[in-house]
Amino acid sequence: MSGFPSTGGSNGIADMSARNLYRKVLVLAGGAIAVTGLLYWQFAPSPPPQRSGGSQTRAPAPVSVATVKRQDVPIYLTGLGTVQASFTVAIRSEVDGKLQEVLFTEGQHVRKGDVLAKIDARLFQAALDQAAARKRQNVALLTGAEKDLARSKALAQKDIGTQQNVDQQQSKVDQLKASIEADMAAIATAQTQLDYTTITAPSDGRMGVRLVDPGNLIRVSDSGPIATLVLPQPAAVQFTLPARALPDIREAMAHGPVEVTAFDQDNSRVLGTGTILLIDNIINQATDMIRLKAMFANADDQLWPGQYVNARVLVTIKRNVLTIPSSAVQRGPRGLFTWIVTDKNTAEPRSLQVGPTSGDLTVVASGLSGEERVVTDGQYRLQRGGTVSITKQQTADARSGS
Missing domain, CATH: 2.40.420.20 (conserved putative lor/sdh protein from methanococcus maripaludis s2 fold)
Incomplete structure (x- = not known):
């Protein structure tokens, strides 16, 4: 008899089958590991060759x-500025009335004294005529009063007339003379008002866009002008620079005219060359900037009023x-x-x-x-x-x- 307890037949057969399956799994796993190792040894990349010297050499930096x-180096300062015409006038009416004619063309170059527009002058002509007639009337009265005064003086010298009559006639003559002077002032006023009905160019220049058409009633109190007249030759450029540049600018001006070159907004094209006219008398404390003005001949009309430009100042040459x-x-x-x-x-x-x-x-x-x-x-x-x-x-x- 055996020392081990006997087991059922079916359980023994199951144990043997499990052991056989376990051995097969181990065999298959070992085979797979061997095949993997063989493939790695066959196809793995070779290690990089070792550099002699034991350290890498750094490539030159490009x-x-x-x-x-x-x-010699010119030293410049550049500020943003705006172009200003040397003469800018808003053409307005100095009397109330109907705009009768506009005699200029938009964009036209005009000369000083050229007629630009006319206002209905009939009322102003009537006022002038009335003042002139009043003067003639007073002149006639003065002539009669002076004759009466002469007669009163002659009678008083013969003790026929009284001094009181002489004084009254003298007073009347003086009043008429004063009236005539007032009439002359009224005539001058009426003539001036009449002259204002013809609007002329106060300067040479170029006319802008017409803002009022003929037939409209215009008044002195109107906010908008009939048009704007500008004289772009010469032109001014007003620009700003940092206040710390003020000593350099003043030193440069002490040695003669300081050159200023105007460039377009892209700094790619020269618009003109001029000189500094003045430095403003106060520094803007809010921005710590100083304002300057330069004048340009602008013979080719490259500088246009209202245009933004870059003003470059030649301060010195090192x-x-x-x-x-x-x-x-x-x-x-x-x-x-x-x-x-x-x-x-x-x-x-x-x-x-x-x-x-x-x-x-x-x-x-x-x-x-x-x-x-x-x-x-x-x-x-x-x-x-x-x-x-x-x-x-x-x-x-x-x-x-x-």
């Missing part, structure tokens, strides 16, 4: 450079100074600096002291001695002593500032 140059492109100037924790490229094509930072800027150029006060090569593009890739490859080289040339 940069653009410019050569430091000594040259003679024989070191310049570099403004893009070469960098700002760091210790201030301004630039990257220079040595003879060995390595990059080195150099501290700078700079002067004014003109367009794309910056004047170098100290830090460079000339003929060095400075990096104008690609600075973010540089490190001290790192090698560079020059992709573009230029020379810092003085160009028009904006």
Whole structure:
């Protein structure tokens, strides 16, 4: 007899089947692992070859450079301004009445004294005639009064008349003389009113858009004019600059006329060249700006009244100074600096002291001695002593500032 308890036949058969299935699973799993290892060994990429020396070499940084140059640099200041005509007049009526005729064409060039419009003058002519008739009447009365006065004086000398009659006649003569003077003033007033019915050009210039048509009743109190007359030659440009520029502008004006160039809004086209006429007598404290006015001959009508322009003022010319492109100037924790490229094509930072800027150029006060090569593009890739490859080289040339 066996020492183990006997089990049922069916349970023994089930245990054997489970063990056989387990062994088959293990065999299949082992085979799969072996096949996977063989495939990885066959097709896996080879490891990269080891570089000799044990460290990687940094590739040269591509940069653009410019050569430091000594040259004359014009220093400009630019402000936004508006064009003003040298003479602007709103053509209005100085008397009430019906606008009878308009004798100008919109946009027409007119001369001083040209008739522009006429107002119905009949009432004003009647008032002038009435004043003139009143004067003639008083002149006739004065003639009779003076004769009466002469007779009264003759009778008084013969003791036939009294002094009282003489005084009364003298008073009457004086009153008539005063009336005649009033009549003359009334005539002058009526004549002036009549003259106002003919509207003439007060100056040479160009007429604008007609705002009132013939047949309309116009009054002195009307807010709108009949038209506007402007004289664009010469033209003025009124512009503003920061108040800190005031000493430089005044110093420049002390040495002679200060040139001002007017550009269009895009700073791409020159509209005219003039000179500063005046500096305003007060600084705008709200904006810390100073207002200036420049005059332009404007012979070609390039400056149009009301137009926005950029006024560029030539303050001074820096003679024989070191310049570099403004893009070469960098700002760091210790201030301004630039990257220079040595003879060995390595990059080195150099501290700078700079002067004014003109367009794309910056004047170098100290830090460079000339003929060095400075990096104008690609600075973010540089490190001290790192090698560079020059992709573009230029020379810092003085160009028009904006």
